[in-house]
Amino acid sequence: MMNWIWFILIAVSVVFGIATGRINEVSQATLNGAVNAVTLFLTLLGSICLWNGLMKIADACGITKALAKILAPITKHLFPDLSPSGPGMKAICMNMAANFLGLGNAATPFGLSAMKYMSKQAIDKNTATNSMAMFIVINTACLQLIPTTIAVIRIKYGSSSPFEILPCVWMSSIVTLICGIILARLFENTSLHTTRIKAKRPT
Helix, strand or coil: CHHHHHHHHHHHHHHHHHHCCCHHHHHHHHHHHHHHHHHHHHHHHHHHHHHHHHHHHHHHHCHHHHHHHHHHHHHHHHCCCCCCCCHHHHHHHHHHHHHHCCCHHHHHHHHHHHHHHHHHHECCCCCCCHHHHHHHHHHHCCCCCCCHHHHHHHHHCCCCCCCCCHHHHHHHHHHHHHHHHHHHHHHHCCCCCCCCCCECCCC
């Protein structure tokens, strides 16, 4: 499906470029897009390598275990089929902490690690578990103490007070997160939730 969407977008762009006499701009945009894609890939690759290394250090120092204990009263209800002290829960806690601090680049590798561990425990490897669905909701509608990405964008466009939106960000994040969790829980108990499968509890 996605292949068809991309094909249609590319075809429409080329047709309109030819029709409006701006095919050269389309070609230039294609080259710039390729360069930006490679730059983004290398940036994310470096970031993932860095934060994966730091996660290994944090795990060896017991930081991830301590963080998992602190968040256990919350995470044990959100992810009941995961071991509270397992590697998947540790990665989830690190992801939540990174998102809370607005460290999106740090949250990405932690999120990938968490999904990797949860997929290993899934009976159906092609279907998301309830914990996976809940994690996606929490990761997408995360509560951020310091929205650094938004602040950087506001600074780029000339804002003199980039953090004046903090109260609005906090309120909207809290409401979105609560609504997302409630809806995820409701869909788990209905026939509409087609991704419901039981995951194997780690020993």
